[in-house]
Amino acid sequence: MTTMSDGEEIVFEQPCPIRDVLDRIGDQWSLLILEALAPGTLRFNALMREIGDVSKQMLSRTLKQLEQDGFITRTLYPEVPPRVEYTLTPLGRSFLEPMRQLVAWADAHHGAIVAARARYQARQEQT
Amino acid sequence: MTTMSDGEEIVFEQPCPIRDVLDRIGDQWSLLILEALAPGTLRFNALMREIGDVSKQMLSRTLKQLEQDGFITRTLYPEVPPRVEYTLTPLGRSFLEPMRQLVAWADAHHGAIVAARARYQARQEQT
DNA sequence: GCACATGGTCTAAAAAGCAGACCATGGGAT
DNA sequence: ATCCCATGGTCTGCTTTTTAGACCATGTGC
Numbered sequence: 001m002t003t004m005s006d007g008e009e010i011v012f013e014q015p016c017p018i019r020d021v022l023d024r025i026g027d028q029w030s031l032l033i034l035e036a037l038a039p040g041t042l043r044f045n046a047l048m049r050e051i052g053d054v055s056k057q058m059l060s061r062t063l064k065q066l067e068q069d070g071f072i073t074r075t076l077y078p079e080v081p082p083r084v085e086y087t088l089t090p091l092g093r094s095f096l097e098p099m100r101q102l103v104a105w106a107d108a109h110h111g112a113i114v115a116a117r118a119r120y121q122a123r124q125e126q127t
Numbered sequence: 128m129t130t131m132s133d134g135e136e137i138v139f140e141q142p143c144p145i146r147d148v149l150d151r152i153g154d155q156w157s158l159l160i161l162e163a164l165a166p167g168t169l170r171f172n173a174l175m176r177e178i179g180d181v182s183k184q185m186l187s188r189t190l191k192q193l194e195q196d197g198f199i200t201r202t203l204y205p206e207v208p209p210r211v212e213y214t215l216t217p218l219g220r221s222f223l224e225p226m227r228q229l230v231a232w233a234d235a236h237h238g239a240i241v242a243a244r245a246r247y248q249a250r251q252e253q254t
Numbered sequence: 255g256c257a258c259a260t261g262g263t264c265t266a267a268a269a270a271g272c273a274g275a276c277c278a279t280g281g282g283a284t
Numbered sequence: 285a286t287c288c289c290a291t292g293g294t295c296t297g298c299t300t301t302t303t304a305g306a307c308c309a310t311g312t313g314c
Contacts, residue, residue: 014160018230022158024240028302031149039174044261046170055303060262070243071150080311081260103145105225112218113151116197155271171292182272187293206279208291 009106024069029054031099034088037072039088045106071095151196156189158226161215164199165223168214198222242248 025031029051036042036050048059063086066072071092077083088096154157156178163177165170175186190213193199198219204210215223 018162018233019159021237021240026155026158028153028154031153032146035145044225045259055305056262057264057304058302061302068244068247069240070246077258080309082262082310084261091236094236095232098225098232100223101228105222106145106148109218109221110148113148113196116218117195117232119197120195126261172290182274183293184273184295203292206291207278209279209293211292235260 024065025095027062029058030066033059033062033066034092034095034099034102035070037086037088037092041085044084044086047086066092139226151192152222154189156185159224160186161198161219161226162230164213164219166217168212171213173209174213184219193219211244 032051032054036047041092042050044059044063045092047063048054054062063072063074067074067120070089072108073087073089075085075087077085152161159178159181160174163174169177171186171190174190175181175183178186181189190199190201194201194213197216200214200216202212202214204212
């Protein structure tokens with residue numbers, strides 16, 4: 001399954017699918033983008049405004065990866081100025097479900113985390 | 128966002144709990160560590176062997192963050208040579224459930240992702 | 255004629271991550 | 285006695301990643 005056409009790009013068999021998937025969605029921006037796209041289609045700049053503190057380059061790069069892995073589709077309308085729309089694919093939408101569990105957990109336990117942080121800090125200052 | 132240098136941390140008001148939690152668990156190593164710790168307590172070097180390609184520095188740093196946020200406990204036994212054990216807290220264990228959903232999804236859809244990648248690459252080569 | 259908006263890419267600088275050296279110390283092999 | 289290893293980290297450069305900001309082509313409103 002390794003493709004030799006580009007010569008440089010050698011893809012290894014990933015023995016651990018979890019690791020492979022985590023490498024993609026476990027970065028700084030992927031989950032945020034997917035979450036932003038959950039309510040519906042968004043354009044590039046709208047996505048950037050939605051997320052707030054992502055650089056153009058990283059947004060562009062991460063979107064490309066998500067498209068590559070089949071989470072989203074990129075549609076270019078050849079108008080002027082150009083319009084580009086990003087939409088979740090069925091695969092992307094199917095990912096929303098486990099992600100929502102994660103988000104629900106985050107919401108439910110955020111207080112506990114903040115408390116743990118405070119406890120930790122207090123313990124540090126005590127010494 | 129929070130900047131973290133060893134020993135001194137500046138915590139901003141996080142208006143979005145999801146964002147706050149994602150910043151912690153959404154890095155290269157946290158999920159992997161939590162997964163490795165799921166079966167039971169592990170020592171530092173055992174953890175390093177388990178994960179395989181993490182540097183001591185990042186493992187140490189990430190463990191410190193996880194401890195800080197209450198996901199794990201660090202127990203130092205003052206023997207020689209020193210022994211340090213890392214264990215999931217109840218909070219950490221409660222996180223395992225949504226994480227398992229994620230892992231299950233990854234397992235189930237890994238094939239689709241690989242296929243999407245192949246399709247994307249074929250499309251690129253066509254031009 | 256001028257600035258603006260679009261969706262990016264390019265570049266230089268800053269930040270994060272890496273491998274490997276180093277630490278103190280006790281135990282086992284030589 | 286001496287050498288060497290194992291422990292859990294931290295420190296030091298070097299490499300990779302991310303960032304901010306300039307730049308691009310072009311059609312529209314002023």
